[in-house]
Amino acid sequence: MCATKLCEDPEVDLRQIPLVALNVSVRRRLSLYLNPRCTVAADWTTVAESMDFEYLEIKNFETSKNPTLMILEVWEARSTNATVGKLLDILEASERRDIVEELRPLIDVDVKKYLERQSEPPVQVPEVDSCVTRAEDRHITMGDEMFDAFICYCQSDFQFVHEMIEQLEKTDYNLKLCVFDRDVLPGSCVWTITAELIEKRCKRMVVVISDEYLRSDACDFQTKFALSLCPGARSKRLIPVVYKTMSEPFPSILRFLTVCDYTRPCTQGWFWSRLAKALSLS
Template sequence: MQTITDCDMEEDDRITMLEPRFRSISLQALRPSARRQIAMHMDKELTTINVDNGMLCDWRGLAEIVGFSNLEISKMERTGKPTEELLYEWETNSNCDSTLGHLWSCLQQLDRKDVLSDSKSYVERDAQTFIDQQERLKNDYCPLQEPTISSTTVPANRDHLCDETRYLTIHDSENPDNPIIYDAFVCYNPDAEGKDGYFVQQCIKQLEHKHGLKLCIPIRDCLAGGAKYMMDAELIKARCRRMVIVISHEFLLSQDCDFQVKFAQSLAPDIGRCGKRLIPVLLEDRLKIPDILRHVTICDYTKPDLMEWFWDRLASSIRAPLDPEQELSFVPRKIPEPESLPDSISINNQDETSASPSQSLITSLLGKCTETRLTLE
């Protein structure tokens, strides 16, 4: 009769024992191959019950030991891969001890030495990989602040007392006492790909480099870290003479563009002044123009035959004065007063006897007019 000796038990413990340095590693270290190896054994539902604790010796008993409820176990069963679902729920549950050491202890309570021996190499391999990754991340760690710098050289009360409206653009941070007044604020959707960004690049090339205008392009000129809508509103209101609105499909989907246009329109609600401040540019065909811009003259960028005049027209529209006192005034032309009638009109080289009937009639009428004027005088 074969008996189990103490040496055999020690050999089994050696084969199934997990190294102590791996016991505190999280279950998240297990990769798919190790999870599948454990599931190959535990997914098979068994009818045997462990005599020591009364638990089923499959994945259901493991879930009970961990502390999952019957409802949670039923949900795991419906997934078709109960053991893998159990490991996932286990490692994401903050109320459970989700370490490899606890997993090993639970399998030992179920007396599943087959699982321990067959999956040990997979588990220890993944645990070692996890430790190496953590060590590598620790060595590659870069501090957020240079350790030689203890604190900023800017006085502590300077930022708290700062007027944020003075520091809106990159130029303001370098020269806050001499802010730039921009010729136009470019309203477009910077998240759009393709035509919108290309058109803004052309604006920089044609309007700034060629025509000498200064454009405010938020994604290029504005400082980061400020309140976006506050910065846009302050720039549109106090720092930009006009607004160039790039109308495209992406523009119509942008909430930022909608705010910018409506705010600019609110500064000059009547159609005349609004039309002078807002300069829409149509970038795509067959777009529904917003109602707020329907009565404003549009620069059409969609027609190739208009490209010859497009940039000069747009530059002139931006450069035109907004102040009525600066606009050209037309002096009305004076209408000359009629010359005074002569006291008498004679027909030269003709006497009354030789005058024609029509000439006699004209002479008679003029004579009566003269007599009437003399009487009134």
Template sequence: MATNAPTQDTDGENYDSIPARYLGVQTRKKLALWLNPPRVGGTNWEDLADEMGFEYIEIENFKLNNSPMYEVLHIWSLKENATIGQLIQMLKHIERFDVLDEIQSSLAKDISKYRERSSSPMPVQVPEVSTGNYPNVPTTSELHGITLQDDPYGVDKELFDAYVCYCKEDRDFVIQMVEKLESSEFGRRLKLCIDDRDLLPGTAYLTVTAELIENRCKRMVVVLSPEFLDSPECDFQTKYAMSLSPGAKKQRLIPVMYKQIEVPQLLRFVTVIDYVKDELKTWFWHRLAKALSRPIKH
């Protein structure tokens, strides 16, 4: 793994303080162009993904993408502690100094934009908002107050049994899922996270859903349909959840076959619950409720 030594620019700024999510599109494209191709006797995106902490099965699944490096960056940059400084150190560690040279100009622009944003004055708040009932709690995190029941100051965060990953065309089925599983029909009432119902508007969607999937929801239900295959948001959420549970070791993903499709290769080693076959529907909701009620493996 890469060294933890701080990475600084010529002005002495610590790049380890700059979140990796501020990497711009051009920087990401250049990294993909230079690191996607195989390099005989050298290093490429697979070595960088290993440096980032991804496991073997995750890297094998990244190979299914047209641009694996871009996908790796997309998921890694959403991690809470991922920084531009770490990326620079990892590129040095795999001895891709040529890539560092190539991204130098675009990376400088990304850092400049970050500085501009960081130096922008915060909106003035009235004392009642700043020092109300939680005077010692920071109120600037974008991950506070992201669901309807969240405490906006971050003291109490709403937790769920499962995040439901679905496309808008399958919303009626998801509403039926809520009616079934959030009742006491199959034992204890489950609590599902439904974007259309539970997320507050105006939030950064990908960042918020990554937070919910990783830290707020025990599991994720994936509603499979032809429309699911065409949804970039569903694709991201599934791959992100898979990165948290490589090889389904923690049994976090539960795919539901709502409409008949060929199971995506990423999910072929996970047991799918079938809603398509009429003869299986009698058992469907009980099986799903039982799967969501199990304790998480560690």
């Protein structure tokens, strides 16, 4: 049996079927096989490496309750190569043919339903049978515009983020910030849309550093994802901002970057103009 051909229709190449075709039930079933760390068979870490995730990303995925589901969502958001056929190829190459044989009937059903939906005339909104955001219809923010910066912050630091909005958006700087609680529409997968916004919709990323930031899984993921982007995308550089005194050490992963420090009275006078200049660079 060819793993990349649909059993009922050998003319259908699964390498051309986007991963969005897979229903949540298949994803959960796949997680049951791959989530347990195993010394005798390939687990989710092997699959993540085959999807070209870097070491820092994989270490961050370990904090998730369902790392398999997370890598599928992030892979789908950032790679045009995220197809059903490619996933089966990865499982085969990882010597997990047991998973392929077990899930193949369910996958064929999902692919058949996906192709049927694609052939239907667009009279009404297609039936949604998965919690995964469609790659081809990703209306995830209030508008479709590009942003000058994605703001990585904790809820406890939102008052400073609000001041940032007042200083950078509602002044002559006229910058457009992506603030998750304000700009992202509800009902979408947090990890998927965060990855897409950082990589494709935001020119820079401002990281609001605080003690609370150091304990935030979401901020940790956002920072490491931005750092893991390919060298060509690293021009969308991170800008660490410290606005209050910290009791914890500054994160070592960001120590190589120049910090915009609001805690020093002698530099507060040009804090906002310096930050705005960094964000407005082409």
